[in-house]
Amino acid sequence: MSKLQKFIETKEYKRFAEFCDACIKYKYIGICYGPPGVGKTLSSRYYSNWDFIEKQIAYKGADEIGLNADDQILKARTIFYTAPAVRATKMTDQINLIGSRMNMVRTMYKREEENYTTDAFEDIDLIIVDEIDRLKVQNLEQLRDIYDRNKYCNDIDWNAWY
Structure with missing residues (x-):
């Protein structure tokens, strides 16, 4: 969606948002x-x-991380991931990287470098995987493993998939 386009919150979108909220809760x-x-x-991206979070976490080198960050990154609690069309062998690593x-x-935005954690899913409430029909059973098992490992660990309050 470009800057000129506006998202219209339709009845279907509101049902989708309610669905996501229930998955989190x-x-x-x-x-x-x-x-x-x-x-x-x-609807998932909105x-x-x-569209805003992806710009803030996209970088080419370590010196660029957090360069375009704003308050929206502090409120982000959802990961959006599009399953690859060809191979999904690196899916778990890519979701962890995000x-x-x-x-x-x-951490960089808050300037609290000493509190940085390596837990990729800290403060994450929801992971949305788009185009999940592209995945094989093995990849679905990988998603289930991420779910199982984080459902009960570290008091992380997330676990929904699209």
């Missing part, structure tokens, strides 16, 4: 499905504020 693994073009990806980058940018 009750620690569900949820699946939202529908035909192509109905707005699942746009719900997670990913979480780690969000943590590093938060």
Whole structure:
């Protein structure tokens, strides 16, 4: 979505947001499905504020991390990830990397370097995986492993999947 486009919170989007909120509250693994073009990806990106968060965690070198950060990174509690179309063998590492980058940018923005944690999912309430139909059973097991490892550890209050 470009800066000129505005997202319209439709009835369907509000149902999607309610679904995500329930997944967070009750620690569900949820699946939202529908035909192509109905707005699942746009709704996911909007719900997670990913257009802004992605810019803040994208960097080429360590000296650039947190360079464009603002208050939105401190409020971010959702990871948005699009499953690759070809191979998903590095999926777990990529999701962990996204979480780690969000943590590093938060730390740099707050200037609390001594409180940096290596836990990629600290303060993460929800992980949205888009295009999940591209994944094989093995990859779904990887997602389940992330869920299981973080559901009961470190008092992390997250665990929902799209």
